[in-house]
Amino acid sequence: MNNTKTKNLMQKIKRYWPFYIMMLPGLIYLFINNYIPMTGLILAFEKYQVASGIYKSPKCGLDNFKFLFQTKDAWIITRNTLLYNIVFILLGNFLAIVVANFLNEVKRDVTKKVYQTVILLPYIVSIVVVAFLANAFLAGDTGFINNHILIPLGLQPVQFYRETKYWPFILTFVSLWKSVGYSCIIYLASIAGIDPGLYEAAALDGATRWQRFVQITMPCLKSTIITLFILAIGKIFYSDFGLFYQVPMQSGSLFPVTQTIDTYVFYGLTKNNNIGMSAAAGFYQSLVGFVLVLLSNLLVRKASEENAMF
């Protein structure tokens, strides 16, 4: 009995060993790039000293967290990360559904493709280029908005990079502008999959365009919408570092409305040399982010099981 088992195992190894060799480079890479840094999260509980390194610096318990949560920063970065994400998710999905629905009704394939190509352009350029584009409009002295809109209208020019009140709108606009072409693709695929017979039957019954949208398109998109929403909620503790770092051009006076957890961690690590707080904020993000992914997946499984990730 035991003998056949061993023999079986030998046979299996003989048959499958090339597959394990194939996986080796990827597994080694993931181990280095993704798993080793997870152990480095211990940094959040240490008073980091360069000479001692990550794993041998003296422990300090929860001190880093105490300092972090005693400052106003913890509240500000959490609020900004969450609020921006909520607005991006709601408006982004709304716009994506509208655009996907319109794109789907464009009859000529060439026209449809041209539209789609153009609205995808913002998605493929780097956020650094986007920061340049935004700067061309917003710059205080040479910007387009001041020179060619506000001044000709007899209004006072605005120093955009110094005034916080405009930035929630600017960042939301830039985020939607960059992502709408991308996010409507998924909805477009779902809409294209709806049985055209449903629409024909509804049209025969005299249903208006709006009625068809509300009673056919939306119900058919329900599971896609729910899934995308919940997946987005799983990532709600993470922000697009480039958007919040580049587009406001690191202007210090805008920090109350532009700092998110990701930019805070970066500034702590590189500029303010406050590794303890930076590591604590990173740990806070990893942990809460992880819990949110698990929770949101649980919700997906409840809502539509085939769309759950695990």
Added chain:
Amino acid sequence: MVENKKGYTIFLHTFMIILCVLCLLPFILLIVVSLSSESSLLTEGYSFFPKEFSLAAYEYLFASPTIYKAYGLSILVTAVGTAVSIAVTTLIAYPLSIKELPGRKFFNFIVFFTMLFSGGLVPGYMMWTQTFHIKNTIWAYILPNLIANGFSIMIMRSYFMTNIPKELLESARVDGASEFVTLWKVVLPVSLPIMATIGLMSGMAYWNDWSNGLYYVTDKKLNTVQVFLNNMLMNAQQLDKVSGAGLDMNALPSTAVRMAVAVAGALPLMCVYPFFQKYFVKGMTLGAVKG
């Protein structure tokens, strides 16, 4: 009814055209500014209709070796990074698609878990700089970006599972082909669409990458186009701060040159991607909902 339909069509196209114009206008402004003469920029600001056009920015830009070096490095990093990334991703995704592979569930979990949990920036930064010493080397651009997490592996694995007929693999095995030969000669030829998708996503990530330059590169000789741009943007901001107090335009690239570099950074991808758009769209639909 017919009238109504016509009205709707007009509304639909008007909406889409406005959206397209909104998407394009900033790029047009960028290009026009890069082609404007410095004096008209200083007197009338950034405009879609400058008083005076000029190629000076591009002449200045392409006269200095900096931009060629940056382009060269960007192309090298993108080519090497993308090629290695596709190779490593394929090599791990293929075995994971073999249902009978012993330990498949375990390895799947190892790959998948990287999508759920991450150590974040600080520990990763410490490891790459202190253990692997990638600071100010070309590896700083290639290594941290190779496979961000298990996402692309999972997409490719599910493509293999749904698109490669089992009989095809069986018959190769009966013919005595080794697993490596089967992967190369049987699996790859029918998997070109997913290779294009993964390659495009990886190539885009490499070409557009500026953050690794920000974290790990201080040596000006090692600037890619995006890092060069990023440094100029930081300088531009310092310029903005002192702007009332008399500019020293000689110390920094002039306004038009900065915009010309931005054009240079954006243009290659914008020109290439319409040809690959099909794969791009396909990859997103594949990956976005299902992990």
